[in-house]
Amino acid sequence: MKKIINEPESFSRETVEGILLAHSDRLKALEGDLQIIARNDEVKPQKVSVVTGGGSGHLPVFLGYVGNGMLDGCAVGNVFASPSANKMFNMIKGCDYGNGVLCLYGNYGGDNMNFSMACDMAEMEDITVRQIRVKDDVASAPANEKDKRRAVAGLVYAWKIAGAAADMMYSLDEVCQVTEKALNNLRSMGVALTPCIVPEAGKPTFSIGEDEMEVGMGIHGEPGIEVRNKMSASETVKVLLDKITDDMPLEKGDEIAVMVNGLGGTPLEELYICFKEAHAYLEAIGVKIYSKYIGEYATSMEMAGMSLSVLKLDDELKDLVDYKASTPFFTNINK
Amino acid sequence: MKKIINEPESFSRETVEGILLAHSDRLKALEGDLQIIARNDEVKPQKVSVVTGGGSGHLPVFLGYVGNGMLDGCAVGNVFASPSANKMFNMIKGCDYGNGVLCLYGNYGGDNMNFSMACDMAEMEDITVRQIRVKDDVASAPANEKDKRRAVAGLVYAWKIAGAAADMMYSLDEVCQVTEKALNNLRSMGVALTPCIVPEAGKPTFSIGEDEMEVGMGIHGEPGIEVRNKMSASETVKVLLDKITDDMPLEKGDEIAVMVNGLGGTPLEELYICFKEAHAYLEAIGVKIYSKYIGEYATSMEMAGMSLSVLKLDDELKDLVDYKASTPFFTNINK
Amino acid sequence: MDKLKVNDMKEIFKLISSRMDENRDYLVELDSKAGDGDLGISMSAGFRAVLKSEAMTMESFKRFFMNAGMAINEASPSSLGTIMFMGLLGGAKKIADYEELGSFELGQFFEGWTEAIMTKTGSKAGEKTILDAVLPATESLLSSSNLKDGIRLAYEAAKNGMLSTIEMKAVHGRAAYYQEKSIGLQDGGATVGMLIFQAFNEYING
Amino acid sequence: MDKLKVNDMKEIFKLISSRMDENRDYLVELDSKAGDGDLGISMSAGFRAVLKSEAMTMESFKRFFMNAGMAINEASPSSLGTIMFMGLLGGAKKIADYEELGSFELGQFFEGWTEAIMTKTGSKAGEKTILDAVLPATESLLSSSNLKDGIRLAYEAAKNGMLSTIEMKAVHGRAAYYQEKSIGLQDGGATVGMLIFQAFNEYING
Numbered sequence A, B: 001m002k003k004i005i006n007e008p009e010s011f012s013r014e015t016v017e018g019i020l021l022a023h024s025d026r027l028k029a030l031e032g033d034l035q036i037i038a039r040n041d042e043v044k045p046q047k048v049s050v051v052t053g054g055g056s057g058h059l060p061v062f063l064g065y066v067g068n069g070m071l072d073g074c075a076v077g078n079v080f081a082s083p084s085a086n087k088m089f090n091m092i093k094g095c096d097y098g099n100g101v102l103c104l105y106g107n108y109g110g111d112n113m114n115f116s117m118a119c120d121m122a123e124m125e126d127i128t129v130r131q132i133r134v135k136d137d138v139a140s141a142p143a144n145e146k147d148k149r150r151a152v153a154g155l156v157y158a159w160k161i162a163g164a165a166a167d168m169m170y171s172l173d174e175v176c177q178v179t180e181k182a183l184n185n186l187r188s189m190g191v192a193l194t195p196c197i198v199p200e201a202g203k204p205t206f207s208i209g210e211d212e213m214e215v216g217m218g219i220h221g222e223p224g225i226e227v228r229n230k231m232s233a234s235e236t237v238k239v240l241l242d243k244i245t246d247d248m249p250l251e252k253g254d255e256i257a258v259m260v261n262g263l264g265g266t267p268l269e270e271l272y273i274c275f276k277e278a279h280a281y282l283e284a285i286g287v288k289i290y291s292k293y294i295g296e297y298a299t300s301m302e303m304a305g306m307s308l309s310v311l312k313l314d315d316e317l318k319d320l321v322d323y324k325a326s327t328p329f330f331t332n333i334n335k
Numbered sequence C, D: 001m002d003k004l005k006v007n008d009m010k011e012i013f014k015l016i017s018s019r020m021d022e023n024r025d026y027l028v029e030l031d032s033k034a035g036d037g038d039l040g041i042s043m044s045a046g047f048r049a050v051l052k053s054e055a056m057t058m059e060s061f062k063r064f065f066m067n068a069g070m071a072i073n074e075a076s077p078s079s080l081g082t083i084m085f086m087g088l089l090g091g092a093k094k095i096a097d098y099e100e101l102g103s104f105e106l107g108q109f110f111e112g113w114t115e116a117i118m119t120k121t122g123s124k125a126g127e128k129t130i131l132d133a134v135l136p137a138t139e140s141l142l143s144s145s146n147l148k149d150g151i152r153l154a155y156e157a158a159k160n161g162m163l164s165t166i167e168m169k170a171v172h173g174r175a176a177y178y179q180e181k182s183i184g185l186q187d188g189g190a191t192v193g194m195l196i197f198q199a200f201n202e203y204i205n206g
């Protein structure tokens, strides 16, 4: 196991400790609980709160998006594991500014169950909560079972839109509405080239052949659509965008935000080569790239691989994508 | 070779193509030459120009630091290979605003030779040029042969300081002076856990045993100080900071900027664990972290590993570190 | 033994915890085949957490089960750790004011247990989950006239239910991604269900 | 053949290019042991680039060498590709207005070649570089009375110089990082130097 860590069991805790030492001006642990992270900067009064939660091992997802114009709080689980309902409940309670809390998280079994318990607990304390689950991964279920789809890097766009809307003083209903609209226009898909290692496991829990690529693999190594022989950047991008546009047709003149996301072990150079291919693909069908993110936005530790996300934009979504956001891990100020 | 690329020979070119497609508002290729990158935004008139050059495969180094408050131009070589003297000369010529050009680059054989030829060529055309070589890697030569040391991630601090000074309208002499001062106060060292693969080679040109760590290895796989059994994050940070502070003693009350840099394949989580360890080490000797960068700032494609850089600060250097910089790959605006 | 008091339930949870420890690696193996392989770890940690929690000092079934559920979920917020929380909370509500449980009352508890899970997660019998062990066991408890027989039959039913998952196709959780490939594998969660009734049976009949 | 004209030099560069192609893998191997293994690739590409460059249309030694140097450096901006550029430029300056080269004049050319490199990079004899092949060869040329003998002796000297690098410790370039470990390995750059004189010798002595 080629990792620079201390005790595997303390991986998540020490990660959060490091983050809080580095960014105490922007982030804090609620009541000293390292699994409950909230903004430590000034929050607009009367703002709707947007929160999330999920397992560790995906930085900057999840807690890296807590900050101005994005998320208000995050419950942090162990590697690839949901935080408990109780942690989520305490996080929701701590991030409630009195104008409603949107729990915006990825569609994973454990997270779903815990958030639904946590929301029950919050409602019992008269906190107005809503839940929206992100299901952007087209590879994880066919179109007629859309509700089973998992979340991947599209989470970042969900938070960008909801976070901007909340900061623009949308009401809870309005934040939910525009977030649902964005999710309807959001699709992602990825490929994995190498597995990753959960520190406590000490070795990969799945393997990918030396000349193979897992098309559609989930960020925890969930099986994808198919195992294929290694493809070039141009073929890979075509496979992903074919599948994405099959599911969500794009027309000449459409404007989109596109993310080329590295899963952790893929050099930035390769992501730009993939962006070049995506640009060519989209140009050929007359679709305009209005905004792009190229880099590591949602990872699986050292997994090599890449995912593409496409968000189809209208004027409202353009404004929300453009709206300035700044967290210690993310900003669109220099983009 | 687990890479998402097209033809290995076109790796560098396609990377730059992708970068220019993505960031044409900020970057341009001079006279359409993809090996000569310059700023495409507005540059303060009368400003000194700060430029660099080097091989591909280290993103965001080198061209990722071209932008506001950092570099004015960059000559781009092939993977791990210097650009030619002629490319550098054309880059210098294109980035000369008439107030002098500082060539600020890493101390590597090929780059040194080509920049010295390029500066000869520039002087023949009456361009005022200076050369400063960054030699921050304490592992690459003993203290009595400081001049032989190579550059690693400390390059980023060199550019940050020189770029800020130039943007604050320092004269060429003054930019050189403060840059030399910063370099005297700058030290780095790293460890590598896995090799990386030059696309054209197709397989690693060196190997690191499964339970081993290369202490002090260079970013092209140059041998380091020693091969050691895998160490914990806490031991690793201690080895690096012991060596750095041996070479540049730090005293109680000193204030520093510190960079925890991932070499490409190391998860961000691990970098934060290392930051936590560095914080504890420095706190114990009474040294204050004034500024920190934690992330991938100088990489060797998919190499797993981490480097630490320490820049000892005085008031002037603090101002220059704080000065706002913004490139498509780097900003300190949200830090 | 005709009726279970809260203190009996605490003893039974100790036995369940031992079962989970003993079967830790086996559950990991089952969960690895069509999941992430954490089931043994999370169940072992979850029930150990109950034994160290405030639950063990509670004097009513309601508070015992609520605190036990919270402890399992805190220690193991994985799917099954959370489902246990849901189930224990649901069961606790059903028998909130009972002081002792016979076969029928224990059946009511597991009725509340399974209903809560089905309502909250949308799962039902035949979907290769822990329900396939616990639902038939619940039937046995409800239709038996005494605790000893009820538990014996419930344990039998849970075992058969567990085995019946082998031929089922997974619909929920990570296993669902494996679709047809999940057929032929015994569900880890259903195995946990069986182990729970094994512990009950050992305490009462054994 | 007594004197070399520019056209002879073009033919010799064709032979050098063939030598580099033939020894591509060998040079890669030498450079791999204490370097990055690109030497064969860069020298082969560098001299091929000369053959396709404007150099081949030039009519003076000065312009031929200048353009050849630029072409090598553009195609192969590695250390030795750049050193070749320095050397060719330095040599060109020395014999700028010569129309033909005998042994002594060719010696002067290589004198300019080695001086430029030594001045610009701070290297000298005995440091396990290409200089250790080219410096003794230059001596042979300067002290010979005719081209045939001069080249034959220069080739011998270059070969011996190349072999002498085996026992040297590297001071420059990547090989320097290997310190003591570089002793026992023949320097790739010195091997390139030998191959250049091998090509001269083939052209002149057949």
Ligand SMILES: Nc1ncnc2c1ncn2[C@@H]1O[C@H](COP(=O)(O)OP(=O)(O)O)[C@@H](O)[C@H]1O
Binding pocket: A109, A110, C031, C035, C036, C037, C038, C039, C042, C078, C079, C080, C081, C083, C117, C121, C122, C123, C128, C129, C130, C131, C172, C173, C174, C187, C188, C189, C190
């Ligand atoms: N919706 C559901 N209803 C009932 N049981 C479920 C449901 N989803 C999953 N399970 C059970 O949970 C078990 C897996 O638990 P666990 O390993 O904790 O999941 P994960 O590691 O994916 O979070 C499965 O074997 C199954 O019996």
Ligand SMILES: Nc1ncnc2c1ncn2[C@@H]1O[C@H](COP(=O)(O)OP(=O)(O)O)[C@@H](O)[C@H]1O
Binding pocket: B109, B110, D031, D035, D036, D037, D038, D039, D042, D078, D079, D080, D081, D083, D117, D121, D122, D123, D128, D129, D130, D131, D172, D173, D174, D187, D188, D189, D190
């Ligand atoms: N300063 C120098 N002076 C003369 N020759 C040198 C010098 N530095 C390196 N060399 C020669 O260059 C050769 C390596 O060239 P090359 O493979 O192109 O280097 P790199 O790949 O490191 O850029 C060495 O074998 C040595 O002969």
Ligand SMILES: [Mg+2]
Binding pocket: C031, C035, C036, C037, C038, C039, C078
């Ligand atoms: Mg599991």
Ligand SMILES: [Mg+2]
Binding pocket: A080, A081, C036, C038, C078, C079
């Ligand atoms: Mg799990």
Ligand SMILES: [Mg+2]
Binding pocket: D031, D035, D036, D037, D038, D039, D078
């Ligand atoms: Mg070399």
Ligand SMILES: [Mg+2]
Binding pocket: B080, B081, D036, D038, D078, D079
């Ligand atoms: Mg080289």
